[in-house]
Amino acid sequence: MSVTKNIVVLPGDGIGPEVTSEAVKILQAVCERHGYKLETESYDVGGASIDRYGRPLTQETLEACKKADAVLLGAVGGSQWDDQPKDKRPEAALLGLRKELGLYANLRPIKTYEPLLQSSPLKEEIIKDVDIMIVRELTGGIYFGRPRLIEKTNTGERGVDTLVYTTEEVERIVHTAFETAAVRNRKVTSVDKANVLDSSRLWRRTVKKSAKQWPEITLEHMLVDNCAMQLVRAPSQFDVIVTANMFGDILSDEASMITGSIGMLPSASLGKEHAMYEPVHGSAPDIAGENKANPLATIASVALMCRYSLDMPEAALEIEEAIQTTLKDGFRTGDISTDPSSEYLVDTEEMGSAVLKHLNPDLQPGTFL
Numbered sequence: 251m252s253v254t255k256n257i258v259v260l261p262g263d264g265i266g267p268e269v270t271s272e273a274v275k276i277l278q279a280v281c282e283r284h285g286y287k288l289e290t291e292s293y294d295v296g297g298a299s300i301d302r303y304g305r306p307l308t309q310e311t312l313e314a315c316k317k318a319d320a321v322l323l324g325a326v327g328g329s330q331w332d333d334q335p336k337d338k339r340p341e342a343a344l345l346g347l348r349k350e351l352g353l354y355a356n357l358r359p360i361k362t363y364e365p366l367l368q369s370s371p372l373k374e375e376i377i378k379d380v381d382i383m384i385v386r387e388l389t390g391g392i393y394f395g396r397p398r399l400i401e402k403t404n405t406g407e408r409g410v411d412t413l414v415y416t417t418e419e420v421e422r423i424v425h426t427a428f429e430t431a432a433v434r435n436r437k438v439t440s441v442d443k444a445n446v447l448d449s450s451r452l453w454r455r456t457v458k459k460s461a462k463q464w465p466e467i468t469l470e471h472m473l474v475d476n477c478a479m480q481l482v483r484a485p486s487q488f489d490v491i492v493t494a495n496m497f498g499d500i501l502s503d504e505a506s507m508i509t510g511s512i513g514m515l516p517s518a519s520l521g522k523e524h525a526m527y528e529p530v531h532g533s534a535p536d537i538a539g540e541n542k543a544n545p546l547a548t549i550a551s552v553a554l555m556c557r558y559s560l561d562m563p564e565a566a567l568e569i570e571e572a573i574q575t576t577l578k579d580g581f582r583t584g585d586i587s588t589d590p591s592s593e594y595l596v597d598t599e600e601m602g603s604a605v606l607k608h609l610n611p612d613l614q615p616g617t618f619l
């Protein structure tokens with residue numbers, strides 16, 4: 251690994267630029283501390299790219315992402331681009347990046363932060379020991395299947411989406427899930443809808459067959475509707491959840507409330523050659539431009555970047571520890587605050603600065619993995 255870390259930053263739309271700029275501050279600090287030079291290049295993506303170039307993702311941006319050590323993305327989307335044709339919508343940039351960079355494995359850690367136990371709408375005794383890794387398949391399934399269209403019929407219109415999974419796609423995500431479980435608590439829950447969908451029947455059959463390579467890991471199968479319920483009823487039963495693209499998308503937003511807010515959940519999108527890091531949340535147009543967004547999901551995504559892409563595992567621990575101590579000291583953005591008159595109620599920039607101040611070299615074991 252060279253002494254320079256080259257990162258492409260794609261701030262995107264809405265709160266994306268606000269949260270990525272706080273995360274870059276943290277990345278800069280840990281690179282300096284560990285003797286690396288950080289070089290960042292920023293590119294428009296999503297709606298910002300449509301406004302500037304007429305396209306949500308340019309070839310230049312894609313090429314830059316391919317050359318970088320890692321990519322940090324904020325979020326894309328907003329109602330002002332709703333009338334664009336589907337392949338020119340901001341979200342097409344995200345799907346395009348994932349596909350073109352081969353990012354088939356999306357890791358979404360959900361771990362309770364002790365100081366936030368009271369911010370969750372769920373009871374403390376239900377969420378207190380939660381430590382789940384959702385492993386979401388990211389480049390297949392219904393978001394990518396063809397045909398996909400809306401067409402006229404004799405009586406009106408019909409909309410069509412297509413859900414396809416191949417054995418190869420299932421095998422490689424199962425491999426990620428089992429290898430992840432092997433360094434965690436050795437349990438994989440494969441979530442599907444095999445009582446109805448053929449793609450899920452193939453998924454389940456392939457998972458069962460592949461699982462034989464990891465006899466030391468417990469495998470269970472769960473239908474997605476039951477899983478949605480179990481995540482609220484008894485989330486500590488889960489270690490690694492492996493699931494299809496859309497199921498993982500929905501279940502992770504649901505699971506974010508275990509931690510208190512969607513503003514807390516980071517993610518790593520990994521492929522064989524490239525990696526992209528992004529918060530689980532979207533562009534939050536309702537609070538965009540107000541300096542109100544919680545930057546911790548994006549800051550925690552930078553920790554994952556240090557661990558999986560930059561060969562800086564100590565820096566990952568430092569960032570995760572700094573988030574913990576910042577929360578322990580009481581700092582809260584609005585989404586995780588239970589006291590609107592607290593002197594510790596902070597804005598996006600203040601939260602980023604608080605984490606920066608808490609970066610501490612004397613570390614406890616990390617929070618994720």
Ligand SMILES: NC(=O)C1=CN([C@@H]2O[C@H](COP(=O)(O)OP(=O)(O)OC[C@H]3O[C@@H](n4cnc5c(N)ncnc54)[C@H](O)[C@@H]3O)[C@@H](O)[C@H]2O)C=CC1
Pocket residue numbers: 265269324325326327328329341344512513514528529530531532533534535536537542543544545547585
């Ligand atoms: N990865 C991405 O770029 C994603 C993009 N989107 C896009 O984002 C746009 C808005 O989508 P929504 O369904 O509203 O989902 P969203 O995740 O942007 O927002 C849902 C709710 O959570 C709040 N929220 C989200 N992130 C927050 C943060 N960091 N701090 C505090 N509160 C936060 C928002 O204010 C909003 O009330 C849409 O155009 C959608 O397509 C949605 C999800 C992911």
Ligand SMILES: CC(C)CC(=O)C(=O)O
Pocket residue numbers: 341344345393499530
């Ligand atoms: C464009 C969507 C698939 C983005 C999203 O909601 C996600 O990846 O979580």
Ligand SMILES: [Mg+2]
Pocket residue numbers: 499500503530
């Ligand atoms: Mg989502």
